[in-house]
Amino acid sequence: MINAVGIDIGSTYTKAICLDGDRKVVGMAVRKTGFKLAVAAEAVFEDLLKECKLDRSDITYVSSTGYGRYVVDFRHAQVTELTAHAQAATQLFPDTRTILDIGGQDIKAIKVDAEGRVKAFRLNDKCAAGTGAFLEKTARYLGLTTEDIGPYAKRSTSPKAISSVCAVFAESEVINHLANGIPAEDIMMGAMVSLGGRAIQLMRRVGLEPGFMLTGGMTRNIAMIDALQSALGSRFHVAPDGLGQLNGAYGAAYLGLRRVEKLRAEGKPIPPTAAELGGEEKKPARRWSAMALTDRRFELPADTGDTGECPVVTTETNRGKAPVHRISADEVRAESEKAVPAAG
Numbered sequence: 479m480i481n482a483v484g485i486d487i488g489s490t491y492t493k494a495i496c497l498d499g500d501r502k503v504v505g506m507a508v509r510k511t512g513f514k515l516a517v518a519a520e521a522v523f524e525d526l527l528k529e530c531k532l533d534r535s536d537i538t539y540v541s542s543t544g545y546g547r548y549v550v551d552f553r554h555a556q557v558t559e560l561t562a563h564a565q566a567a568t569q570l571f572p573d574t575r576t577i578l579d580i581g582g583q584d585i586k587a588i589k590v591d592a593e594g595r596v597k598a599f600r601l602n603d604k605c606a607a608g609t610g611a612f613l614e615k616t617a618r619y620l621g622l623t624t625e626d627i628g629p630y631a632k633r634s635t636s637p638k639a640i641s642s643v644c645a646v647f648a649e650s651e652v653i654n655h656l657a658n659g660i661p662a663e664d665i666m667m668g669a670m671v672s673l674g675g676r677a678i679q680l681m682r683r684v685g686l687e688p689g690f691m692l693t694g695g696m697t698r699n700i701a702m703i704d705a706l707q708s709a710l711g712s713r714f715h716v717a718p719d720g721l722g723q724l725n726g727a728y729g730a731a732y733l734g735l736r737r738v739e740k741l742r743a744e745g746k747p748i749p750p751t752a753a754e755l756g757g758e759e760k761k762p763a764r765r766w767s768a769m770a771l772t773d774r775r776f777e778l779p780a781d782t783g784d785t786g787e788c789p790v791v792t793t794e795t796n797r798g799k800a801p802v803h804r805i806s807a808d809e810v811r812a813e814s815e816k817a818v819p820a821a822g
Contacts, residue, residue, distance in 0.1 A: 484731030487546030490582030505530035541734035562729030568594035575689035634667035697722030
């Protein structure tokens with residue numbers, strides 16, 4: 479029996495999914511990423527095993543993706559986000575040609591062919607005003623949770639668009655709207671309309687080829703889907719049962735499953751995990767001190783004289799001590815008296 483796991487470590491959420499040999503979903507797990515990516519990856523993997531009622535020994539292959547994919551030390555392989563999303567999209571909806579992925583840190587527009595190969599992509603990661611994180615921050619200003627955003631915004635009767643394309647100015651705009659008595663639901667829906675317009679513009683840059691699919695956490699937000707479809711003038715494919723948020727993890731698991739099938743067909747063993755290989759090669763620590771790579775230090779000579787030159791010379795380091803610049807208080811005072819004439 480084959481059980482392939484895909485783990486997607488995103489900036490806001492870490493997702494995991496397990497597929498069996500028939501490409502059926504065995505289980506899914508999602509949790510907040512936090513600032514310790516390796517811990518989040520391990521935790522979501524444990525959550526997934528409990529959901530699937532499996533042990534670690536039951537897992538055949540683990541693939542990781544997302545911007546934290548290299549920290550998963552129990553992975554067999556890592557996959558780029560673009561490849562994972564493209565493969566998952568064409569598996570779930572074969573007619574998909576243009577993908578929009580709205581994440582917490584960035585927005586990706588991806589154009590694919592019938593085989594799920596990436597033909598073009600554009601990435602918007604320059605400012606939080608164009609990402610899902612902006613909606614979450616706006617919701618916090620309005621006293622809403624992430625889960626409340628969609629239903630609350632659907633109550634809007636006159637959305638108030640957020641015109642600023644900078645997250646800092648957009649926050650100020652939200653506060654001003656609240657101060658002017660604009661209903662919170664109109665502000666929330668207006669933020670979605672603004673985000674939707676920017677997302678569609680990004681899609682236009684790769685080419686709007688019909689067969690549109692929406693992925694990412696925004697697939698759980700019905701109001702955001704409505705705003706995007708209105709801006710696009712067409713419908714998006716959205717995977718059911720929350721699977722849209724796990725599209726990247728699904729793609730990683732699917733590619734892992736294909737890899738296992740190929741290895742078995744060729745009679746080859748499953749490769750070792752990153753941990754079994756010793757993990758990633760550690761990079762040398764960067765030294766920021768300009769003096770760190772020299773054996774010389776600064777020190778005052780015994781007699782500076784009255785030459786007017788800077789009273790600093792270099793000498794050899796004594797017994798490997800750190801570079802220092804030595805000057806006494808009396809010498810500082812003497813130099814000051816030379817520079818400032820006495821009054822009178």
